[in-house]
């Protein structure tokens with residue numbers, strides 16, 4: 001991992017990561033273990049169809065504590081939050097499509113679970129630091145680009161609405177009870193340890209999978225939508241910076257990538273990098289068209305001014321590291337029939 005900042009604030013501290021067996025949570029856990037001197041606790045319910053995967057922490061298994069529990073479970077959460085210094089609150093359901101198919105479930109995972117966590121903090125650790133991972137989906141269809149934090153908030157799907165509500169819960173508990181919350185609005189994040197089994201958790205891992213298996217990568221429309229992307233190490237760095245800095249409490253920050261890229265360009269890059277795969281343009285499925293936001297990318301100017309964060313991993317390098325990871329470990333992320341990754 002290329003992060004070179006000094007994260008000494010975490011030394012001798014106890015850190016709880018909710019969603020810690022998932023994609024971003026497990027990468028954060030690896031970084032904290034690498035920093036040394038940090039007690040790392042992971043809470044994860046390994047919910048079906050989400051990115052939780054025990055293999056994600058295989059190599060640090062003896063240096064983290066794992067609690068298999070749902071954050072909605074008051075008893076479990078009440079017992080966990082008491083002694084911790086930092087909470088990285090990453091548990092959640094990522095799929096926008098699923099949120100439209102199963103809105104009550106999204107409400108439970110992206111709202112009720114967070115209220116349960118915040119209530120536990122209010123009762124047992126009111127001044128704990130919490131970094132919450134929100135999404136740039138809270139803006140909805142962009143009125144202008146890049147999106148900054150002043151942009152109108154008008155989510156286009158149930159997931160965006162619930163993530164926005166959860167942001168507000170965190171900010172409310174900060175204002176009223178002194179919980180030291182900060183919210184980061186993530187953009188498309190990619191890298192090792194991300195779910196590859198289905199295409200409802202974002203297009204990047206799905207494209208990576210298609211290229212690795214030499215399959216067709218489907219581009220909706222002609223794949224001309226422009227998106228920004230962050231390599232997961234850069235997101236981990238932002239989380240740690242936000243956790244360590246008191247000045248950002250009560251604030252909301254965008255993350256964002258450097259250069260927006262067309263989806264067709266991303267697919268072409270992966271096909272050329274792996275030497276296999278192809279693209280097929282296909283009309284948008286109606287259920288996706290209804291919640292599509294078109295071109296979308298964020299400005300990271302606010303967090304750059306406040307915390308000195310900017311994305312540091314060029315797309316090609318990030319994709320290379322991602323492809324290398326799955327070439328070595330793909331069998332832990334694919335089904336039995338798909339396991340010959342070349």
Ligand SMILES: NC(=O)c1ccc[n+]([C@@H]2O[C@H](COP(=O)([O-])OP(=O)(O)OC[C@H]3O[C@@H](n4cnc5c(N)ncnc54)[C@H](O)[C@@H]3O)[C@@H](O)[C@H]2O)c1
Nearest residue numbers: 019022023024045046047051052070071091092133186189
């Ligand atoms: N990956 C992205 O591109 C992206 C973009 C924007 C925002 N985010 C946000 O970042 C966070 C992490 O995303 P990710 O990509 O690592 O997702 P992920 O699916 O890989 O990991 C989420 C983990 O949370 C766990 N979980 C969910 N609800 C839970 C609950 N109630 N109790 C216990 N565990 C629970 C799941 O089992 C899973 O392991 C999410 O909140 C997501 O909304 C991610």
